[in-house]
Amino acid sequence: MFTNIPINETIDIISKRLKQTNTNTQYIKEITNILNTILHQNYFTYNLEIYEQKDGLAMGAPTSNIISEAFLQNIDNKIISIIHNHDKNSKYYRYVDDALYISQNNGSSINEIMNEINKIHNNIQFTVDKEDQNKIHYLDLTIINEIPKFQYTVYRKPTQTSLTIPYNSYHPPQHKMAAYNALIYRMLKIPLTTNERNKERNIIHQIANNNGYETKTIQKLENKIKNKLTKKNTVNETNAETKQTYTTLTYNGTITKKLAKIFKKVNINISYKTDNTIYNKLITDKNTEEHNKNGVYKIECPDCNKFYIGQTKKRLKDRFTQHFNAFKKPMIYKSNLATHSINNNHTFPNIKHMSLIKNIHKGTKMNIWENLEIFKHNDNNKLIEEQTQIRTKQDKTFQILKLLQHTSPTRRTYTHTPSNNETINDVSIPPSRHEADRKSFRQSKRP
Ligand SMILES: [Zn+2]
Numbered sequence: 001m002f003t004n005i006p007i008n009e010t011i012d013i014i015s016k017r018l019k020q021t022n023t024n025t026q027y028i029k030e031i032t033n034i035l036n037t038i039l040h041q042n043y044f045t046y047n048l049e050i051y052e053q054k055d056g057l058a059m060g061a062p063t064s065n066i067i068s069e070a071f072l073q074n075i076d077n078k079i080i081s082i083i084h085n086h087d088k089n090s091k092y093y094r095y096v097d098d099a100l101y102i103s104q105n106n107g108s109s110i111n112e113i114m115n116e117i118n119k120i121h122n123n124i125q126f127t128v129d130k131e132d133q134n135k136i137h138y139l140d141l142t143i144i145n146e147i148p149k150f151q152y153t154v155y156r157k158p159t160q161t162s163l164t165i166p167y168n169s170y171h172p173p174q175h176k177m178a179a180y181n182a183l184i185y186r187m188l189k190i191p192l193t194t195n196e197r198n199k200e201r202n203i204i205h206q207i208a209n210n211n212g213y214e215t216k217t218i219q220k221l222e223n224k225i226k227n228k229l230t231k232k233n234t235v236n237e238t239n240a241e242t243k244q245t246y247t248t249l250t251y252n253g254t255i256t257k258k259l260a261k262i263f264k265k266v267n268i269n270i271s272y273k274t275d276n277t278i279y280n281k282l283i284t285d286k287n288t289e290e291h292n293k294n295g296v297y298k299i300e301c302p303d304c305n306k307f308y309i310g311q312t313k314k315r316l317k318d319r320f321t322q323h324f325n326a327f328k329k330p331m332i333y334k335s336n337l338a339t340h341s342i343n344n345n346h347t348f349p350n351i352k353h354m355s356l357i358k359n360i361h362k363g364t365k366m367n368i369w370e371n372l373e374i375f376k377h378n379d380n381n382k383l384i385e386e387q388t389q390i391r392t393k394q395d396k397t398f399q400i401l402k403l404l405q406h407t408s409p410t411r412r413t414y415t416h417t418p419s420n421n422e423t424i425n426d427v428s429i430p431p432s433r434h435e436a437d438r439k440s441f442r443q444s445k446r447p
Contacts (some may be wrong), residue, residue: 001068001096001097002056002057002058002059002064002068003053003056003057003059004056004123004124005056005057005064005067005068005071005072005123006055006056006071006123007039007040007055007056007057009071010039010067010068010070010071011032011035011036011039013070013071013074014031014032014035014067014070015028015031015032017070018031035067038063039057039063039067042056042057042058044058048350048351048352072094072124075120075121075124076092076094078117078120079092079099079117079120080092082113082116082117082120083101083103083113086103086105086109086112086113087103087104087105087109089103089104090102090103090104091103095139098138098139099126100136100138100143101113107130107131110128110130114126114128131145134146137155138155139155140154140155140156140186141153141154141155141190142154142155151193151196152190152191152192152196153192153196153199153200154186154187154190154192154196154200154203162207162210163211164176164179164180164207164208164211165179165211166211166212167211167212167213168212170251170253170274170276171251171274172251172256172272172274174271174272175251175272175274177221180204180208180213180218180221181221181225183204183207184204184218184221184222184225185225187200187201187204188222188225188226188229189229201222204218205218243267244267244269245267245268245269246268246269246270246271247263247268247269247270247271248270248271248272248273249270249271249272249273250272250273250274250275251272251273251274256270256272290316290355290356290359291315291316291317291320291351291354291356292315292316292317293315293316293356293359294312294313294314294315294316294319294359294360294361295311295312295316295356295357295358295359295360295361295366295369296309296310296311296356296357296358296360296366296369296370296373297309297310297311297312297316297319297354297355297356297357298310298354298355298357298373298377299320299323299337299349299353299354299355300349300353301337301340301341301346301347301349301353301384302346302347302349302350302353303344303346303347304344304346304384305382306382306383306384307377307382307383307384307387308336308337308340308383308384308386308387309357309370309373309374309377309383309387310337310370311366311367311369311370313361313366316354316356317351320351320354322334322335323335323337323338324338324348326338327341327342327348330342336384336386336387337349337384337386339386340384340385340386343386357369357373358373374387
């Protein structure tokens with residue numbers, strides 16, 4: 001629904017509403033300016049690309065609820081005038097995107113009404129469910145049309161799975177009980193008949209048992225909620241005096257409970273969070289994941305398809321930003337990759353061109369992996385020329401690699417058999433580049 005709310009139209013509606021309340025014009029101007037700024041900056045990322053949402057409110061933005069309500073209330077007014085034309089005594093209720101229409105004339109004109117309502121705005125189209133066998137479902141209720149008054153039962157969609165966090169799951173007890181808290185609270189608050197309430201209680205107990213909870217745990221919770229509901233009106237006023245502060249802790253069993261107790265003493269309440277969220281389980285986009293790691297990486301030049309190999313103790317994406325900043329400023333001595341793009345007039349790579357070769361933390365190992373990769377790519381002529389970490393002549397690993405390569409059975413063109421004490425300084429790189437390489441390596445040393 002949020003993405004169907006037209007932004008400019010809604011801002012107009014809000015500004016008109018404010019004018020009706022005799023709000024200061026300067027203030028209205030400020031509000032509309034702010035709304036224009038906020039609501040037109042709808043960006044999201046998908047597959048590492050940034051997109052702009054052209055119209056409609058953002059899903060999940062804290063502002064979307066209230067803004068959409070302003071638009072929908074404007075629609076409500078039009079709907080109410082339509083239905084009153086058909087039946088003066090009819091009633092209309094709406095909760096978010098679910099509306100209920102009660103008429104005194106058996107709903108005989110419902111099709112005409114729907115036609116008119118769906119003409120109000122292209123973006124807002126209603127479908128209708130009519131009363132069937134004296135019953136209609138609205139939100140999580142079944143309303144039964146009985147004389148002298150309506151009866152209610154709890155409505156569960158056929159798709160309801162009745163799965164809650166299992167009792168033996170490693171979660172804060174508060175999180176586990178939250179679902180039952182809501183179910184019991186609803187059971188007590190909705191005007192159910194005794195018979196219906198007992199039925200609902202049995203369903204809740206059944207759900208609890210299926211998820212590994214004991215019936216007595218749920219009964220205890222029900223008593224607690226009942227007490228709260230009866231006390232509510234009297235206790236609330238005294239409680240409002242002491243200010244409560246909240247902070248979040250990752251749940252870690254007993255230790256977190258002990259910490260919560262300590263915080264409680266200074267009036268800080270702890271709400272728990274867990275790391276094993278569905279989001280963390282589902283979002284395993286390889287690229288975003290590897291860009292959060294550190295180690296040896298390569299970046300491909302999109303124009304010549306040659307690589308820059310590097311190592312970093314930072315997250316890959318942070319190191320990428322450094323390369324990018326060096327390119328943008330430009331400060332070429334800070335990045336050989338930037339030097340490559342600038343000198344050759346090649347497109348600067350996108351983060352998609354960066355990939356993790358080896359996730360590694362320690363210095364020596366990291367050097368070895370980096371050298372291995374440089375060696376491999378250099379040998380295939382796949383390195384950008386500006387790659388100056390070819391300090392490999394001084395590096396033991398590189399010497400060994402070179403040696404192995406020259407003695408490998410597949411490459412017999414040049415067989416080098418050093419004696420025990422022989423140093424193999426200039427195996428592959430001409431001496432003329434020696435000094436220059438060292439120099440630019442010094443310059444390109446990572447921060
Ligand atoms: Zn290039």
